[in-house]
Amino acid sequence: MGNKNDKKERINVVYSTNPNYQYEYNQEEEQETLAPEKQNLRVTLDSKQRKGKTVTLVQGFIGTEEDLKELAKLLKNKCGVGGSVKDGEIIIQGEVKEKVLTILRDNKYRAK
Numbered sequence: 001m002g003n004k005n006d007k008k009e010r011i012n013v014v015y016s017t018n019p020n021y022q023y024e025y026n027q028e029e030e031q032e033t034l035a036p037e038k039q040n041l042r043v044t045l046d047s048k049q050r051k052g053k054t055v056t057l058v059q060g061f062i063g064t065e066e067d068l069k070e071l072a073k074l075l076k077n078k079c080g081v082g083g084s085v086k087d088g089e090i091i092i093q094g095e096v097k098e099k100v101l102t103i104l105r106d107n108k109y110r111a112k
Helices: 065-079 097-106
Strands: 040-046 055-059 083-086 089-093
Touching (some): 040 097, 055 065, 055 097, 065 083, 065 089, 065 097
Antiparallel strands (some): 083 089
C-alpha cells in the first residue's frame, strides 16, 4: 500500500471514455469534499456580464463537482428559481442572497 501508484490503488476499475469520469479510490483517498461546517462560502450579488440581470453567487465551495451540483440543486429548489454551476461557483437567478444564506446556514454551512 505504501506505493502511491494510482493504478494500483484503484478499486472496481472500469475504463470509461467519459473525460469527467472519476475512478473510485480506497476510502482514505475519498476525503475530497469538506464537511458543511468546515466550508467557508461567500454569497454575493452580481450583475456583471448578465445582461443587467442580478444573480446570487455562492463561491468558495471545496469539494467534488458532484457535491457542488447537489448543493446547487438544493438552493434552486428551495428558492424556486433556476441557476447553474460554473467554474466552481453556484449561480442562482435573482436577488436571493438572504434566502440562500438562510438555506446554507440551515444545512450547517458556514456562509457570509
